[in-house]
Amino acid sequence: MARYRRLGLGELFRFKCIRCDQCCGTGPNVSLTCFDAVRMARFLDMGWRGFLKLYVNVIVADIYPFMSIRGRGGRCPFLHSSPSGETLCIIYPARPLKCRLYPLVLTAPRPDALYLDQHCPGVGRDGERRPPRRLLEHYAWELGEHYQRLSRLLLEEKLEPLEALERLLDQAWREAAGGARWADLDYIESLGQT
Ligand code: SF4
Ligand code: SF4
Structure with a gap:
């Protein structure tokens, strides 16, 4: 069975985590956009520079810098265990949109570039559901905006990759401080999840 199955935006699928x-x-x-990184840093009550230093791997491929969560011991550093042995994501309200969507996966900044990861053991269980359209539309916007802004900084302003990433995060940080809707966790919650 192929791991990823193409899914229509309104197509029903079965899943229960x-x-x-x-x-x-x-x-x-888990790859991160600047919007994810700023939401997560604010939730943890730290600046984006400290957040990057502690939790993020940055690699540069061609000229583009890519951020992803840095694992610890093969696990996400935000996955903790409660005293009773239950695991929980300690940044759940601010988790990356990629996590919020999983086992759905967007492969391009369009809400219909949608796949279902059939390796997730929860796929095929329980009742049918449809992909969360508003969340997909918003995530597609964030992905597109992230790469458009980055391209501008790299190609038009001719910044070095890491300098461009810093500028991108600084701009997003200021927007969040100014009350940008994407930084509001209640708004993100209202978009739904898979
Ligand atoms: S792999 Fe699937 S079922 Fe398992 S925790 Fe992740 S989303 Fe839930
Ligand atoms: S849901 Fe939380 S614990 Fe799981 S990968 Fe995402 S950030 Fe890490």
Whole structure:
């Protein structure tokens, strides 16, 4: 069976998370937009520079800098265990939109560039549901905006990759401080989840 199945925006699929932690506990591979990084840093009550230093890997491929969560011991650093042994995401309200969507995966900044990861053990369980359209539309906007802004800084302003990333995060940080809607966790929650 192919791992990823193309899914229509209004197509029904079956999924119930069984909290197996496969997605968070086996070497996280969660890429971040500047919007994710700023939401997460603010939630943790730290600046974006400190957040990057502690939790983010940055790699430069061609000229583009890419951010992803830095795993610890093969797990996401935000996956903690409660005294009773239950695992929980300690940044759940501010978790990256990629996590909010999983096992749905967007492969381009368009809400219909949608796939279902059939390796998730929760896929195929329980009742049918449709993809969360508003969340997909918003995530597609964030992805597109992230790369458009980055391209401008790299190609028009001719900044070095890491300098461009810093500028991008600074701009997003100021927008969040100024009350940007994407930084409001209640707004993000209202968009739904998978
Ligand atoms: S989303 Fe899937 S892989 Fe992740 S914890 Fe739930 S069932 Fe497991
Ligand atoms: S941020 Fe939270 S939901 Fe995302 S991989 Fe880490 S523990 Fe899992």
